[in-house]
Amino acid sequence: MFTGIVEERGEVVAVRPQSDSTVLSLRGAVVTADARHGDSVAVNGVCLTVVAVEGDVFTADVMAETLRRSTLGALAPGAPVNLERAATLGTRLGGHLVQGHVDAVGTVAARRPAAHWTEIDVAVPLGLGRYLVEKGSLTVDGVSLTVAAVAGDVCTVSLIPTTLALTTLGARQAGDAVNIEVDIIAKYVEKLVGERA
Known part of the structure; x- marks a missing residue:
C-alpha cells in the first residue's frame, strides 16, 4: 500500500527484456536507503518487488500483465521515474490509499x-x-x-x-x-x- 506522495524522482539504469517479462534496474538513493529483498516500491505508480539492492540501485521483475497495463514497457535507460516506498502503519497518509495496481x-x-x-x-x-x-x-x-x-x-x-x-x-x-x-x-x-x- 502507498500514499501517492512521491519520495524521489529516480532513474532507470538498465532494462533487460526476457521472453515473457522484463528486469528493471532503477536508481534511487532514498528508496534504497533501507530497501531489502521482498520490499515493495512504486515505480511510476506500479508496485514492484525488490529482488536485489546494490548501492543506490535496486532491481525488480516486471511481469507481462504489468507491461500490458502500464507504461513500464516503454521505459529506457536514463528515463526519470517516480519512486515511493510502501507505507508503514506509522506513515502519515498525505495522499490517499494507493495500491500500486495500475488500472x-x-x-x-x-x-x-x-x-x-x-x-x-x-x-x-x-x-x-x-x-x-x-x-x-x-x-x-x-x-x-x-x-x-x-x-x-x-x-x-x-x-x-x-x-x-x-x-x-x-x-x-x-x-x-x-x-x-x-x-x-x-x-x-x-x-x-x-x-x-
Missing part, C-alpha cells in the same frame, strides 16, 4: 501552465470515467492528485510547484502516456451497490 494507461490531453502551478487534463480509457468524481482522488504515474473537474472520461488536476519540481509530471506534455489508478474505494462501493441492485 490502465491514460493520456495527458492538455496542459495549461500558470505563473506558479499547472493544470493538466487527463483522459482515462473508456470505462474508468465512472470512477472520476470532482474533489475525489486519482493516481497519475504514482502521484496522488485531487480531481478538480470531470467531463466524461477526461478530468482536470492541478499540479502545485512541489509536484512540478519533484515528479515526472512536471515534464509531461499533451499526448504523453501515463499510468492511471482510480480510487479503490470507488470500485468497492460500485461492486457492493451493484450486487444490491
